């Protein structure tokens with residue numbers, strides 16, 4: 001690994017949400033194990049991000065690696081059109097056993113955004129089968145559902161990075177985001193905006209889509225379970241199907257296997273991704289009720305018109321099965337609970353810090369909302385120099401560590417965050 005390679009990257013390679021002119025520096029990682037990322041200078045840093053909510057059991061996990069090696073000897077890939085294979089069948093059996101009984105039919109795809117595109121296409125086709133041309137979607141502000149076009153159309157229009165495409169993406173309906181937070185009292189006025197919009201447009205709305213309980217990149221807010229319950233009641237009343245986007249929250253992150261379990265409601269469509277393979281390879285799934293699947297299938301063509309080339313990739317399915325096998329030992333519950341406890345102990349007191357507006361903790365998610373936006377260049381450098389990998393955005397410093405993190409390593413993460421807050425130069 002020479003200096004030239006880093007320079008090549010800087011000159012030629014686009015990174016997420018970055019510019020090709022003077023991009024922020026990238027750190028070269030040469031390997032990863034457990035909760036550590038090894039940098040090219042030999043230094044190990046503690047990962048507080050789980051590679052964007054994905055590597056829930058840490059890196060280089062022996063069980064995940066073994067599953068990949070075992071599968072690669074049989075086949076890495078085979079087309080899913082007209083062909084099926086044991087890893088995909090096992091995965092769909094696993095997903096059905098983990099999710100509520102109502103979710104019965106599974107469409108596998110490559111990434112979270114694509115799983116959302118599929119869910120949206122499904123509902124448009126569902127209404128088409130019923131002889132109605134519905135294409136409007138209702139969602140809530142501060143949401144994030146991905147970077148492809150249909151996903152952009154239901155992500156927050158103001159706050160997202162998608163503003164410049166505004167004239168190109170379908171116009172959808174946005175209700176005010178709930179204010180009542182997860183751990184506080186329910187305020188009945190929260191549902192007013194959603195209720196008004198659904199009442200007024202009920203005959204035009206094809207579906208409601210939202211992230212249950214945790215709004216991720218759109219602001220890292222945790223809202224009250226009663227809000228989700230009320231939404232489900234309204235949707236049931238108007239017979240409008242609901243899509244839950246659990247791409248970030250699924251597989252235990254919030255302390256429940258799925259975040260919707262906090263509210264005891266079940267969606268009509270569920271999108272999963274990110275941690276489904278334990279952070280190993282990209283894979284996503286869209287689960288629907290039998291009713292929706294059958295209605296779509298009763299259309300004139302009888303088919304759902306989608307089919308990614310790498311659909312049901314056997315390597316991805318095999319490692320997802322190993323990931324679920326680890327989850328089924330139920331260790332994750334204790335792990336997430338003890339992370340939550342420690343975050344309350346170590347982060348909650350920061351609420352009195354002059355640069356802190358709010359502290360939010362749920363499961364293995366810790367969020368510090370600051371009074372100032374971070375200086376990305378300086379704070380990223382500060383974190384790496386202090387031995388941790390944390391990637392804040394705007395005024396939000398947050399951690400979503402692997403469930404396997406030791407209390408010692410977690411303490412190090414929160415200590416470095418506290419040091420950063422005491423260093424005003426790291427903020428704008």
Ligand SMILES: *Cc1c(COP(=O)(O)O)cnc(C)c1O
Pocket residue numbers: 111112113114116144145146147211216217245246247248273274
């Ligand atoms: C990351 C994310 C997506 C998009 O998933 P990709 O795999 O990045 O396409 C969609 N919804 C939510 C809630 C996410 O966190």
